[in-house]
Amino acid sequence: MSKSWLNYHHLYYFYIIAKSGSISKASKELRLGQPALSTQLKGLESTLGVVLFERTKSGFNLTEDGKVAYAYSEQLFKLGEELLAVVSERKIKTRHIRLGALDGIPKHVIARIVESLSKVSSGKISVLEGSGDQLLQDLKEFKLDLLVSNYPPPVSDRLMIAKPISRLKVGVYGSEKFKKLKKDFPKSLNDQPFIISTSHSKLRQDLDHYFTIEQLSINPIVETQDTALQKILGVNGKGLLALPNFAVEELVDERKLFKLGDFDLYEELWMITPKRSISEGIFQKFLQEFKLE
Numbered sequence: 001m002s003k004s005w006l007n008y009h010h011l012y013y014f015y016i017i018a019k020s021g022s023i024s025k026a027s028k029e030l031r032l033g034q035p036a037l038s039t040q041l042k043g044l045e046s047t048l049g050v051v052l053f054e055r056t057k058s059g060f061n062l063t064e065d066g067k068v069a070y071a072y073s074e075q076l077f078k079l080g081e082e083l084l085a086v087v088s089e090r091k092i093k094t095r096h097i098r099l100g101a102l103d104g105i106p107k108h109v110i111a112r113i114v115e116s117l118s119k120v121s122s123g124k125i126s127v128l129e130g131s132g133d134q135l136l137q138d139l140k141e142f143k144l145d146l147l148v149s150n151y152p153p154p155v156s157d158r159l160m161i162a163k164p165i166s167r168l169k170v171g172v173y174g175s176e177k178f179k180k181l182k183k184d185f186p187k188s189l190n191d192q193p194f195i196i197s198t199s200h201s202k203l204r205q206d207l208d209h210y211f212t213i214e215q216l217s218i219n220p221i222v223e224t225q226d227t228a229l230q231k232i233l234g235v236n237g238k239g240l241l242a243l244p245n246f247a248v249e250e251l252v253d254e255r256k257l258f259k260l261g262d263f264d265l266y267e268e269l270w271m272i273t274p275k276r277s278i279s280e281g282i283f284q285k286f287l288q289e290f291k292l293e
Contacts, residue, residue, distance in 0.1 A: 052066035171242075186261060189240065193220075
């Protein structure tokens, strides 16, 4: 009895067509002529004995069989990406490491993680900052090796391994002209100007809740996720800062900022890495052993 063999080139072409939504777009991405691509697709349909697409005026739509084939091909090629990532991890001593960090993660924290990574690899380390949704997607697609976030991935996301690496007490800081507000803290903060995180951040949400509970009405004159910018404006006396103590310790030592008091709040930081189905992965080991000293 003869056995049918799946042509994985044909399957990959189908995967790109389905992902891009049309043969013309797939043709550009694959740098392959549309007639040749159509022939390869027909070859796959012949091998599988099913029709994968419905040709309509609006373009190509996956049939029910096409949806099944797409689900399998997506898993297959993601597994291939994972294989390359896992094999390359065995060369971690010289490999290029890609570290993602959410906007707003204290630079001191990122620097310490980079220092720790440099002890296990002599290769280049790239730090990419951005929004949580985009960086988490990059992590799932193995475009990043590690991600530092101020919140964990969703509990339902079983493709990620996450570890809390720090729980940072949040304090209030200001330039010298605000030192008088130490007295009667935190009531003294009422109606004071704040340079504060944007409303989509977890820290801002926690702060808003805290202000409500304490019946404080602050004046958020600047909203930004960039902690470096927050600190520059704070040092220049533009307003008060509500940040993890760890993030401003150097400026306090230099007497450029002064601590007014602590809130009963913490910002928790997490390190996340993709779960490997082929092996444990060196990055998982790094995550397990890493400590933010």
